[in-house]
Amino acid sequence: MRVLVTGGMGYIGSHTCVQMIEAGMTPIIVDNLYNSKETVLKRIESLTGVMPAFYKGDIRDRKFLDSVFAENDIDAVIHFAGLKAVGESVEKPLEYYDNNVSGTLVLVEAMRTAGVNAIIFSSSATVYGDPASVPITEDFPTSATNPYGRSKLMVEECLGDIQHAYPEMSVTLLRYFNPVGSHKSGTMGEDPQGIPNNLMPFISQVAVGRREFLSVFGNDYPTVDGTGVRDYIHVVDLADGHLAALTHKGREAGLHIYNLGTGNGNSVLQMAKAFEIASGVEIPYKIAPRRAGDIAECWADPAKAKAELHWEAKLTLDDMTQDTWRWQSTNPDGYPDAE
DSSP states (O other): OEEEEETTTSHHHHHHHHHHHHTTOEEEEEEOOSSOOTTHHHHHHHHHSOOOEEEEOOTTOHHHHHHHHHHSOOOEEEEOOSOOOHHHHHHOHHHHIIIIIIHHHHHHHHHHHHTOOEEEEEEEGGGBOSOSSSSBOTTSOOBOSSHHHHHHHHHHHHHHHHHHHSTTOEEEEEEEOEEEOOOTTSSOOOOOSSSOOSHHHHHHHHHTTSSSOEEEEOSOSSSSSSSOEEOEEEHHHHHHHHHHHHHHHTTSOEEEEEEESOSOOEEHHHHHHHHHHHHSOOOOEEEEOOOTTOOSEEOBOOHHHHHHHOOOOOOOHHHHHHHHHHHHHHOTTOSOSOO
């Protein structure tokens, strides 16, 4: 199976490419390197023995996409490319709607022209808004509390409409919870450009001395210790969820929706403590005001993915923290600009 992977140089995309190659699939990567580095390619090659095809360009560039489809006999698309920071989306909504929504529509237009009918979309649990209860199942009502979440929800609704109009298409929406961790080799991991917007890379950068302390946004939520609770899932488990979706739904027409999570929730302070145990380094923190758009708790009921995709998360919180520390401690500045 030859799969176009948009955003394939990014955190989740790169780990998915490794898992795909090891499973005998062929990823073809498109990325504009907005939040990633080209040196990721060599890390993928060193782990798999395969250098994936890579095209530098933007999914909003129709001529560029048409050329990629023309040069490759593509069977399916995994669509990771997108901006993904809640706080930033509140400040820059126009950029989020342009990149995430408009970019997806250009991509699907190019797919239609090329006769490619299968897409797996990197969605998010944020489409559940502020859920009335947990755990969350796929039939919960959807809403959004910030522009990032709204952009994901808009794309889901657009793809649903498109699949309805073109019933031969296979559209799979994977609603991620909170990806963390790194490849067990320590050579690949999360390397956000600038100040991290997600918890685990911020914690790990504090541990290696790049950041002075962890800012904990709110300690007055109705949770176990007052800090936000999330379902953290190892990025390799998440990557394997995409392979399962390709295998079981990639050739089946219809609209398919799955939660990818562990079914367990951990608070911000619990994650910091777990990282201290894994690294042996104290993580100083300061309480900061709540962030706009954040909610108290969110974790998945992943039973549908287990039943229909034969997938479930296998890696533990210890795996998540230990693998992250292995990556960050051996790559304190993230990926180099050149290798």
